[in-house]
Amino acid sequence: MEKIKHYRLNLSLRKSLVLYVAVFAVLALILSIMTISICDNTVDTIRKSYPLAGEKYYLTNEQGKRLGDGTYIGNVPVMPSGQDERIITLLELFSTIAAPVYSALCIIAAAFLFYRDKLKKPLANLRIAAEKISNNDLDFAVGYDSKDELGELVDSFEIMRTALVNNFSEMWKQVEERKALNAAFAHDLRTPLTVLKGYNEMLQVDADERTRKIAATMGKHISRMEAYVSSMSSLRRLEDTQPKYEAVSLQPFLSSLQENAQMVCTQNRKALHLQNEVPACELFIDRSFILQVCNNLLANAVRYARTSITLSFSLQNKGLLIMVLDDGKGFDKNIVHKVTNPYFTEEDRAEHFGLGLYICRLLCEHHGGYLNIDNTPNGAMVSAFFKNLSL
Known part of the structure; x- marks a missing residue:
C-alpha cells in the first residue's frame, strides 16, 4: 500500500487526472450495468407474477381424460395493478438514466478526489507562504512530499523564500x-x-x-x-522612529491641522481651500507623525504654489487620507520618481536639503500607509495615507 500511495503522490498532474477519470469511468460503467440488470430482472419478476389469460385447450385420451396442463391459445396478458405499473415505470426510468447519472456523479467524484489528493494541500501551503511573505515574515519553511508539478512549484517557492531571507x-x-x-x-x-x-x-x-x-x-x-x-x-x-498609536477624535485634530495650514498660507500670501469629508469618529493613529507630514507637505506646497493651495481630508479603507494640491508648475515627469529620495532637490538652497518628501514617505510607511506623488492639470498633488491600527 505504501508503494502505491508513494507512486500516486509522485504521479504527474496530467497522468493523475487521466487515472482518476479512467477509474471512475470504469466504476460508472459497472454501476450502470448492475443497475440496468437489477431493474430489468425486477420488471421481469413483476410481470411473471401475473398469469396469462385466454382460452385453454387440453389434450385428452380416448376416454376423454385430460393430459398435461393444457395450452393457452390466443394468450391475453393480464394488466398489472396500478402500484406494480408505477414500480415498473420507475424501474424502466432508472434503467434509462442510470448510465448518464452514474457518469456525472463519477466525474464529480473524480474531480473532488483529484483536488483533495493533488491540489488542496500544496495550494494551501503556497497561499499561507504568500501571506507570510507579504507580511515580511520569512521565518518559516514550505514543503510538499510530492515530485509532481505542484511539488516542484513548492520547492521553487522555498528556494525563492530562502533567497529573500x-x-x-x-x-x-x-x-x-x-x-x-x-x-x-x-x-x-x-x-x-x-x-x-x-x-x-x-x-x-x-x-x-x-x-x-x-x-x-x-x-x-x-x-x-x-x-x-x-x-x-x-x-x-x-x-x-516607530509610531505611538492612540485613540484620536478626528474632527478636533483635523481642525488644529487646518488652523496650522491657514497660518502657513497666510504668512506666505497663498489662498487656502479646505475640503473636510471626514465624519465624527475616532482612529488609532500617531498625532505627531501626521502633524509632521502635513506640515512638510504644506511647506513644500507654498514653496511652489502660485496663488492657492487645497488641503483635503477623507477616510479611505478606514484610514486617514490627506491630500495637498497646489497650482504651481507641478513635478517634472523625468524626475518625479526621485523626489522622495533623501537629499534630492532641484534647487541649490542652503535651507533646503531635499528631505521633506523623503521624511513624509518614511513616516507614512512606518504608519502602515503610503505617500503618492502626482501631477494634476492645474499643478501638483501629494497624497499621504495613514493606516488605522485597529484594522
Missing part, C-alpha cells in the same frame, strides 16, 4: 552599516566644523575688507555644512 539579511546589514557610517561621519565632522567656524569668526573681524568678504562667504558654506550634518543626525533618528 538572504537578500533581506544582506540588505538590513547594509542599511545598518550605512546608518553607522552616517552617524560616524556626522560625528567626526562636528569638531573640524567647530574649529573652522572659530577661525572664520576671527577672519570676519580682520582689518582687510577683502578678507572679511571671503570669510563671510566661507561662513555661509560652513553654516550649510552644519545644517547638513544636523539633518543627517535627525534623519537617522527618524528612520528608527
